[in-house]
Amino acid sequence: MLNLMRLEMKKFHLGSYVRGAIIANLVILGFLFMILFISKVEGDPGLENYEVALSVIDSFVRAVFIIFASTLIAKLIIGEYKFKTITLAFMYPISRKKLMVAKLAIVMLFTFSMIIISNALITTIFCVISDQYELIPDVLSSSLIIQHIPSVLMNAIAASGIALIPLYFGMRKYSIPTTIISSIIIVSVTSSNSGNFTLNDIIIIPITLAIVGLGIAYLAIRNVEKVDV
Template sequence: MLNLLKLEWHKHHMARYFKSFLFCIIGIYAFMALISLGSKNDVDGAMSSFKEFMSLFNIISNITFIIFGSVILSRLIISEFRTKTMQVMFTYPIQRKKLLFAKLTLAYLFTVGSLFANIWLMQIITYFLQPSLGLFEGTVTLQDLIATLPTTVSNSLMMGAIALIPLIFGMRKKSTATTITSAVIIAFLINSTVSNGSETFSLTNVVFIPIILSLFGIAIAYLSFRNIDIKDVG
């Protein structure tokens, strides 16, 4: 399996996506900084604490990397079915299940790793910039960063699984556009927030909803290759 993952990594030149990852980090943080600094003099400032700052940052990151994950998924799987490349690969002396599972695993791990690294790096950057920029009220301590680690890990794992849901739509038409479009809809639906002025609500705040959706994403991934050894992919 490890060899398959390495082959898929090199075949699809996955290292080039690190540039896209870097652009995502810069774009998200610049957007957050503009919102925070722009509201500093408001009576009802947008950022009153590190927790509130990271709450909004996590929402934007989740949306971004669910879509980012769908792009990876489209590249590794959907486009290869659409261009019939997958048919050629299925003639290789290797189980179809194993091949498709390796692709799904790579897409999942890349999405999870990117989201986790994004959030963790941004927290570290905030830790160093907060004293000079004052992005929100109060300070950030190392204890604050460590305290967010379990939530960051669980959130990344669940969002990575949710990013697999667009597979069910993309495989129907073998369309990368459909895959990415459905990812956009899912990402905004799950992470959209409603506020009454004092409190905000998001579907991600209801613990069992992202858990159920992540299990649904895993189930879709499993069903996509369960019968692939006997299925006609022509």
């Protein structure tokens, strides 16, 4: 399975997605500092303390990489069906189910690992700069970071499942734009902020969506032997 995943990653040149992830992190950092700058100019506390800041960082990161995951699904699966290149892959002496599991595992592992790494990287840079220039009227405590870690891990796991939901919409007509647009809609609904509150804060919602995503993946794998391409 690991060899198959490695071959798929090499075949689709997924190293470019890592570069894209780095650029996305820089954009998120820039956006966060822009919020701080605008809030200072207007005298409105945009990020009044580090608890809010860490929550906002996590929300931004999850939103970005759920959409990233949809582009991966579009490249690894939807595009292969759309352009019939999956036919050649299915001719190899490899189980179709095993091939699909490898593709979906790449999407989930990429999403999970990038959310964890990006959270750690962005939080570190943001907090160091904010503390140095006193951009947030608060003191970052180690207890807050320790409390935040389990939340980040759980959100990353849930996001890895949620990231699979666009597969359902993309596979209906093998549409790449539909795959990506559906992920944007999902992110918009679950991450829209109202008074520092999002639907993702209701723990049952991300868990349910993650289970739905895993269910969609299971159906895609289960029926792959019967699907004509």
